[in-house]
Amino acid sequence: MDFTLKIWRQESQKAKGRFETYKITDISPDCSFLEMLDILNESLVNKLSHPVCFDHDCREGICGMCGLYINGHPHGPDSAITTCQLHMRKFKDGETITIEPWRAKPFPIIRDLVVDRTALDKIIQEGGYVSVTTGGVPDGNSILIPKHKADKAMDSASCIGCGACVAACKNASAMLFVSAKVSQLALLPQGKPEAATRVQNMVAKMDQLGFGNCTNTYACEAECPKEIKRSNIARMNREFILAKVASEEDLQQ
Amino acid sequence: MKLIQFASITKKIALAAFGLFLLLFLPVHLGINLCLLRDDGGEWYRNASHFMGTNYIVKVFEIVLLASVLLHICLAIYLTIENWLARPVRYKVRTKTKTPFMSRYMIWTGGIIACFLVLHFINFYFVKLDLVQGKYSASIEQVDKLFQQKAIKLQQGELNEKEQAALMAQYQAISQISPEKMDKSQKNMVNLTKEEVIQYCGEDFKHVEPDFYTMSKELFANKTYSLIYLVVFVVLGFHLYHAINSLAQTLGLSHRKYSPIIDWISVFYAVLVPLGFAIIPLWFMFVK
Numbered sequence: 001m002d003f004t005l006k007i008w009r010q011e012s013q014k015a016k017g018r019f020e021t022y023k024i025t026d027i028s029p030d031c032s033f034l035e036m037l038d039i040l041n042e043s044l045v046n047k048l049s050h051p052v053c054f055d056h057d058c059r060e061g062i063c064g065m066c067g068l069y070i071n072g073h074p075h076g077p078d079s080a081i082t083t084c085q086l087h088m089r090k091f092k093d094g095e096t097i098t099i100e101p102w103r104a105k106p107f108p109i110i111r112d113l114v115v116d117r118t119a120l121d122k123i124i125q126e127g128g129y130v131s132v133t134t135g136g137v138p139d140g141n142s143i144l145i146p147k148h149k150a151d152k153a154m155d156s157a158s159c160i161g162c163g164a165c166v167a168a169c170k171n172a173s174a175m176l177f178v179s180a181k182v183s184q185l186a187l188l189p190q191g192k193p194e195a196a197t198r199v200q201n202m203v204a205k206m207d208q209l210g211f212g213n214c215t216n217t218y219a220c221e222a223e224c225p226k227e228i229k230r231s232n233i234a235r236m237n238r239e240f241i242l243a244k245v246a247s248e249e250d251l252q253q
Numbered sequence: 254m255k256l257i258q259f260a261s262i263t264k265k266i267a268l269a270a271f272g273l274f275l276l277l278f279l280p281v282h283l284g285i286n287l288c289l290l291r292d293d294g295g296e297w298y299r300n301a302s303h304f305m306g307t308n309y310i311v312k313v314f315e316i317v318l319l320a321s322v323l324l325h326i327c328l329a330i331y332l333t334i335e336n337w338l339a340r341p342v343r344y345k346v347r348t349k350t351k352t353p354f355m356s357r358y359m360i361w362t363g364g365i366i367a368c369f370l371v372l373h374f375i376n377f378y379f380v381k382l383d384l385v386q387g388k389y390s391a392s393i394e395q396v397d398k399l400f401q402q403k404a405i406k407l408q409q410g411e412l413n414e415k416e417q418a419a420l421m422a423q424y425q426a427i428s429q430i431s432p433e434k435m436d437k438s439q440k441n442m443v444n445l446t447k448e449e450v451i452q453y454c455g456e457d458f459k460h461v462e463p464d465f466y467t468m469s470k471e472l473f474a475n476k477t478y479s480l481i482y483l484v485v486f487v488v489l490g491f492h493l494y495h496a497i498n499s500l501a502q503t504l505g506l507s508h509r510k511y512s513p514i515i516d517w518i519s520v521f522y523a524v525l526v527p528l529g530f531a532i533i534p535l536w537f538m539f540v541k
Contacts, residue, residue: 006345019345072349096347104340141319168350170337170357203260212339213332215262216499217356231507238505241264 001027001088004096005040009051013108019098033076034059034066036088053112059084061225064160067112069100074164074223082162082225090116102163104172106209117163119209120177124161127198128181128207130190147188156184158226163166165220165228171212174219178206179236180228186239196247199239262503264332269503271325276496276522278318283313285534290536295466299390302465306381333360336446347480355494362492369485376472380463389450390436390443393483396454403455420457422509427453435528444469473537482534490527 002025010017024040031039032057041051057065070076074232076086083182091097101109104121145153165176182199185191191198214233221230259267285305288297295304305311334477346415355362380387403420405411430453442453444467450458497519501507506515 023470024386069344069346072282072344072346073351082313100346103342103344104341105341134470168348170348172339190354200260203262207261210339211261212336213265213333214503215356215359216495217352217503219352222350232513234505234507236501236505237262237266237503240260241266243507247298252501 001029001091002092003027003036003088003094006098007095007113008100009052009112010101010109017109019189027088029087031088033068033070033086033088034084042112053110053114055114056084056234061085061105061160062160064162067115067117067162067164069102069167069211069232071098074167075162075225079222080225080227082164088106092244097153102167104163104166104170104211106174106211107163115139115163117161120163120174122209123174123178123202123205124181124208124219127194128185128196128202130185132190134213134221143189145188153184153187155182156232157229159184159224159228160226162225164223167212167219168219168223169212169214170217170219171215173214173220174206174209175214175231175233175236176224176228178202179232181230182239186235195239196243199236201244203236203240261332261335262326262461265503268325268328268332268482269500271328272496274318275319275325276493276500279526281527286530287535289469289533292386294490295464295470298469300468303462306462306497322370326363329360329363334503353495355491356499358372359495362488365488366408366485366492369488372481376478376532377468380465380468383447385445388443388444388467389424389461390441390467391445391450391454391458391461392441394440399454400424423453423455423492431482469533470537473534476538479538480536486527486531489530490523493523493526494519 002023005022005024007021008017009020009023011164022040022044023034024026024043027036027039034054037052037054044051055065055067057063061082061084064082065241066075067074068083070086071082075081075083076090078086099113101113102115102117104115107115107117118170159177159180161177163174163177166172166174169175182202185198186188186195216230216233221228285298285301288301289295298510361480375385379385403412407417407420430442434442434444443464445453445464447461450461454461475481498512498516501512501515506512
């Protein structure tokens with residue numbers, strides 16, 4: 001298969017970026033999107049020019065490192081997959097593919113298609129954990145958790161923090177990510193003691209970092225590679241209201 | 254700016270709460286509007302307008318409502334600017350993600366409705382506040398009563414010369430009233446300006462309420478206005494389509510049992526309320 005690639009090239013965060021067009025030929029339909037970029041980079045290196053920088057790690061769809069905005073879709077046109085799981089058979093032969101980095105104020109571009117997603121880590125640092133005293137292994141079933149809650153918490157916990165929700169959102173809002181991280185702990189008894197401070201701190205950090213506000217458009221849900229549901233956002237709103245109204249704990253300074 | 258210190262979710266909840274109040278007001282407004290359709294020479298409609306214009310509870314709600322409208326608009330603009338700033342560099346390829354169509358254009362449909370509100374206020378609300386000249390009416394019965402009272406006072410010699418002259422001038426003016434200023438039933442004087450009301454009925458009518466019935470009828474007799482109103486009702490429907498369900502989500506109401514019901518209510522509300530409003534200009538365009 002042959003493709004015309006329009007790729008965003010930018011030397012550094014401060015440098016001015018531009019689109020560059022590359023022709024690539026003889027690509028197998030079974031080639032993954034990142035492998036296709038590898039082939040392109042190899043040819044670029046052979047021509048002694050700079051390869052296209054892009055983030056990737058496990059290439060199994062579980063690490064959340066890869067993230068490209070392909071033809072108007074974060075992670076490309078397929079649903080419920082990351083960019084590394086996207087295959088070239090999803091494209092038409094001879095198609096022009098435009099590849100852009102995630103665009104959001106809290107995600108500065110490092111180089112080409114690589115963006116700095118430290119902002120998401122900073123939100124996690126504000127409360128995406130439970131404070132536990134380590135010790136011996138607790139007895140099984142010493143804390144009872146209903147199955148439906150365990151399932152929901154597991155679904156929320158499947159968020160890999162790739163940032164596709166931010167990239168897809170017309171407001172560059174991180175609500176789906178934050179709500180998944182709030183939900184996975186709010187649903188479980190271990191997360192309850194810190195629930196009120198957690199939601200307030202994480203939302204405050206999210207706002208401070210410059211993410212947009214949610215307008216309930218649900219582009220995040222449509223593009224999430226892990227199919228995190230919008231009900232998480234509602235749960236976070238609920239947790240937030242409860243924390244503000246009923247909790248006596250205040251925001252940590 | 255202090256507003257920045259509120260969390261994004263707090264601001265959104267406030268936006269939703271003001272929106273909710275506006276959602277509750279619309280059916281009340283619609284109910285009064287539908288009185289226009291009753292063929293009673295505007296009796297019901299005038300009574301409803303009178304109630305809305307004079308009742309003290311309504312007056313309190315009027316202030317709350319105006320504040321809600323203003324705050325809903327201001328917050329929406331503020332949040333939208335924040336949202337735009339969150340993505341300083343736009344994508345070259347526009348998003349192809351499938352999302353509910355209307356949810357993407359709330360600020361634009363809202364903007365059109367806000368512009369319409371200005372026109373609507375000039376047409377009606379500012380008349381009530383006496384900022385714009387409107388149309389007034391007075392019932393003959395009322396005027397007669399007033400004349401009788403004055404006549405008794407005149408007989409008892411309680412009126413001074415100036416008042417007598419005023420009464421005579423008023424009597425003369427009203428006896429020469431042109432027939433087109435009387436309505437079909439010959440019971441009401443209509444189409445008057447405020448000055449004319451005072452001229453015909455005396456200073457006691459200084460605080461007469463505007464005749465919204467005649468004004469509405471005249472407004473919708475104008476095809477351009479009717480069309481503007483109809484177009485705005487369609488836009489209002491688009492805006493409402495993403496109102497109730499979005500509001501529920503923002504307030505954290507999401508449940509597999511009642512969320513589908515909320516979605517249905519949203520659709521019904523977004524179709525029925527604007528349709529109800531649209532019936533009135535359509536009625537005046539095609540039936541009357």
